[in-house]
Structures are given as C-alpha cells and as structure tokens.
Amino acid sequence: MIEDMLRTPAAVQDAERHTAHNYHPLPVVISSAEGAWVTDVDGRRYLDCLAGYSALNFGHRHPALIAAAHAQLDKLTLTSRAFIHDQFADFCRELAALCGKDLVLPMNTGAEAVETGIKVARKWGYQVKGVPAGQATIVVAEGNFHGRTTTIVSFSTDDDARADFGPYTPGFKIVPYGDLTALAEAVDETTVAVLLEPIQGEQGVVVPPTGYLPGVRQLCTERNVLFIADEIQSGLGRTGATFACELEGVVPDMYLLGKALGGGIVPVSAVAADADVLGVLRPGQHGSTFGGNPLACAVATEVVRLLATGEFQRRSTELGERLHAGLHALIGKGLVAVRGRGLWAGLDIDPALMSGREACERLMERGVLAKDTHGSTIRLAPPLTITAEEIDHAVAQLAAVLAG
Missing domain, CATH: 3.40.640.10 (Type I PLP-dependent aspartate aminotransferase-like (Major domain))
Structure with missing residues (x-):
C-alpha cells in the first residue's frame, strides 16, 4: 500500500482527498486527448480502450463535433x-x-x-x-x-x-x-x-x-x-x-x-x-x-x-472482427472466455493468474487503458476511430500482460 501511494501521482492523491470515493480510478491523470489516444500530465500517451463507456464512440475531439460545439457556443x-x-x-x-x-x-x-x-x-x-x-x-x-x-x-x-x-x-x-x-x-x-x-x-x-x-x-x-x-x-x-x-x-x-x-x-x-x-x-x-x-x-x-453515413458501423464491424480474432487467440493463454460484438468485448481472465483490476493496472503501465468489472473480467470498447494497427497494439500489450 505504501509503495502504491509513492507511485501515485500527487494530482491523484489531491483529487481523492477532496472527492467522495464513489469511484476507484486507475492512477493516471489525463490532461489532453485526440482520436483514440489520451495524454497524461507527464506527457505519456495511452491508447484509450474504454472510450468513456462508449460515450466516446467517435474518439476524443472529433473535428466535426468540436466544430459544431464551437459554432454553437458563439451563439x-x-x-x-x-x-x-x-x-x-x-x-x-x-x-x-x-x-x-x-x-x-x-x-x-x-x-x-x-x-x-x-x-x-x-x-x-x-x-x-x-x-x-x-x-x-x-x-x-x-x-x-x-x-x-x-x-x-x-x-x-x-x-x-x-x-x-x-x-x-x-x-x-x-x-x-x-x-x-x-x-x-x-x-x-x-x-x-x-x-x-x-x-x-x-x-x-x-x-x-x-x-x-x-x-x-x-x-x-x-x-x-x-x-x-x-x-x-x-x-x-x-x-x-x-x-x-x-x-x-x-x-x-x-x-x-x-x-x-x-x-x-x-x-x-x-x-x-x-x-x-x-x-x-x-x-x-x-x-x-x-x-x-x-x-x-x-x-x-x-x-x-x-x-x-454508415461509416462508423462498417468500421465497427470490420475492425471488430480483427479485435475478436486477436482476443480469441489468447483463450488458453490467460483468457478463459471472450464475448462481444463489433468493437466491444468482455474478457474473462483466469482468476488464478490475476484479477481484472490487476490486469488493467498492468495494461496501463504498458500504455493501454481498459476497465475491470466483476472480479476477473475486463471490458474493451475503443473508439470507433481506432485503426487496425492500434487494435493489434492493444492485443499485443494484453498478450504481454497475460504472459507475465
């Protein structure tokens, strides 16, 4: 616990000191974002594979959406x-x-x-x-x-x-x-x-x-x-x-x-x-x-x-197939089950290996953000703007985490 506190950024400690503890966030403090990537206060970038629980389907700061917001703010x-x-x-x-x-x-x-x-x-x-x-x-x-x-x-x-x-x-x-x-x-x-x-x-x-x-x-x-x-x-x-x-x-x-x-x-x-x-x-x-x-x-x-336009539905279908193929290849290698559709997946990690929280912490250390739920399960829901290469990167980091 002491070691964890020493590693926790001061901004995280300050936020928790003045906030009701109704969340248990990962110890990362995000200051900017673009597309499928976020950047913390120290300048380190992370691939966002949670996308605000699907609130960020179009990625962070999609140009068309930002333009619409700016135009309306002026009126x-x-x-x-x-x-x-x-x-x-x-x-x-x-x-x-x-x-x-x-x-x-x-x-x-x-x-x-x-x-x-x-x-x-x-x-x-x-x-x-x-x-x-x-x-x-x-x-x-x-x-x-x-x-x-x-x-x-x-x-x-x-x-x-x-x-x-x-x-x-x-x-x-x-x-x-x-x-x-x-x-x-x-x-x-x-x-x-x-x-x-x-x-x-x-x-x-x-x-x-x-x-x-x-x-x-x-x-x-x-x-x-x-x-x-x-x-x-x-x-x-x-x-x-x-x-x-x-x-x-x-x-x-x-x-x-x-x-x-x-x-x-x-x-x-x-x-x-x-x-x-x-x-x-x-x-x-x-x-x-x-x-x-x-x-x-x-x-x-x-x-x-x-x-x-149908563009994002097509991306979710095509890139989702790539994501699920990569995840299913990890069954028996630390994963016991994979579920989902499109760019949405629930992964059950072998509980003897690690908890979902621990997996998310290790992924964070490798530059990928995800969220655990119900013990040994983690969820992946990247923005629909993610690329094939970024999906492969996320799966590779998960494979490395599972391999220890």
Whole structure:
C-alpha cells in the first residue's frame, strides 16, 4: 500500500482527498486527448480502450463535433424548454429518422432516459392498455445495469449498486437474462413493459442467446407489452450496427439512448418511440431544464449525421472482427472466455493468474487503458476511430500482460 501511494501521482492523491470515493480510478491523470489516444500530465500517451463507456464512440475531439460545439457556443447555449430554439427541430427530426420512430424526447444522462422510459411505459399502461391504477409492472433482467438512481437500483441485482439504498421502488419483476421461458412466465395482465439491454455491458459484455431478442419481440407483441431496449452503451455504432437490436432484425417499441449521442462533449440522452407511446405525455408531466438544450442539440445532430453515413458501423464491424480474432487467440493463454460484438468485448481472465483490476493496472503501465468489472473480467470498447494497427497494439500489450 505504501509503495502504491509513492507511485501515485500527487494530482491523484489531491483529487481523492477532496472527492467522495464513489469511484476507484486507475492512477493516471489525463490532461489532453485526440482520436483514440489520451495524454497524461507527464506527457505519456495511452491508447484509450474504454472510450468513456462508449460515450466516446467517435474518439476524443472529433473535428466535426468540436466544430459544431464551437459554432454553437458563439451563439446560444441554453433556453430551457420554455422556449423553442433553432437547433431543436433538426435534432429531433433527424434522430427520429435514424431510429425509425415518430417522436424523440431529449434528456441529459442515460439514467434520465431510463427513468423517462419507465414513466412513459407506466402511463401508456394505464391510459392505453388499461392496467388498473397503481398496479403497473415492468419485467427486467438479472445482471442489468440501467443507471444508479434510487428507482433504477431498486431492480438491480448488483449488491454494490443496490445495498443500503432502500427502501426500494416497487413495480419490477426480475428474471434471468436470456431465458425466454422465465420471461413469458413473468409477464401478466399488469405488465406494461419489458426493459432489457440487447447486450449487457456492465455485466461483462454479455451477449444473449441467438433468437432471444426476436423471442422477446414476439412475446411483447402477443401480450400487448412494450419492448424497451436500453441501447445507451450498445447503440450508435458500437456493435457494428446503429443499434444492437438490428443484429437480430429486431425493432423495439422504445429506444433509450445516451453516452455516444453527446459525442464525448456534452451529456445528451433521448427516448425514441412512436406517437402512440410517447404521445401519452402532456405538458407538465415530464421535463428537464437542460434536456434538448441548443449546445446539446447542435452536437448530437452532428453525431446523428455521422451515423447516417454508415461509416462508423462498417468500421465497427470490420475492425471488430480483427479485435475478436486477436482476443480469441489468447483463450488458453490467460483468457478463459471472450464475448462481444463489433468493437466491444468482455474478457474473462483466469482468476488464478490475476484479477481484472490487476490486469488493467498492468495494461496501463504498458500504455493501454481498459476497465475491470466483476472480479476477473475486463471490458474493451475503443473508439470507433481506432485503426487496425492500434487494435493489434492493444492485443499485443494484453498478450504481454497475460504472459507475465
């Protein structure tokens, strides 16, 4: 412990001295970034293979996004939704088109998008489906991660996220992820929605069995239940498609979006659905002072336009194949399993070899930044702007770490 403190930069110690300890960051202090690389206060460069949990899908300081932000900063940054600004219509129209939905409701953070989806689903259940007042239920999956508000942690199965934050919000049923039979048994006349991540990110990039998402879609249609897809991490190009649901030809009733929608510049989230779902809301029933602000809309509109070209989805598909081929070659050489889609991977390290945290610390020493989760698992989610050579470099550094 003493040796660790001696190696820890003074800036890290100072930050921890004045900050609530709700994170356990790696001991690196980043001062600048460009593309897939970040630079610390001592001038050392690192390949960023976390990309802000997918918030930086387009890399650090993408020129088109920075230009959009600069241009908007010189004109208008906030009006509140009490007024309409000149960036709002373009953002909502273009995002709705990207999603194939009628309407968009802008918010700020991913957790706000999830909370919005919950409220909309309940109101739809009472007003459209006819669920008796106060009895609406939503079915969710074990291992989920949808945020950390008090309502959301009420249906988390992660003790770190949930313990000691009760009393918990009722109205949720939890079933095993990937189990269609259990899901069908949980849905009843009070069910207004099934809320799922198409790929569970925080759990370790867990991909459900083939056919699961189409089965969820069919069940929701047959039972008159909304299928809500939390694509906050998996969406916007990360998996090789605009949305991970597309990989199995599935269209949910509602998309929950965030992270990459803000281009790594400002927090932007949104709910997208058709008018028969989002149209249940009326003025005064939901809102946000900063949701859909001019700066956010200017940046997010440019994000939508980047995605509309298909370039980043193609990069994620092609480079993802290279990444996964390199990682699968390490199974039996320190890795016991590899999961994921596109430029997103969960790696299970042999726990007898080292913990996920230790692996990330060793990768950091070799100039690669990644994040551990659940003991011996680490996640890789590099920016979609990463090159083939940079992917090979990251895999080579991981191989060296595993080899000791």
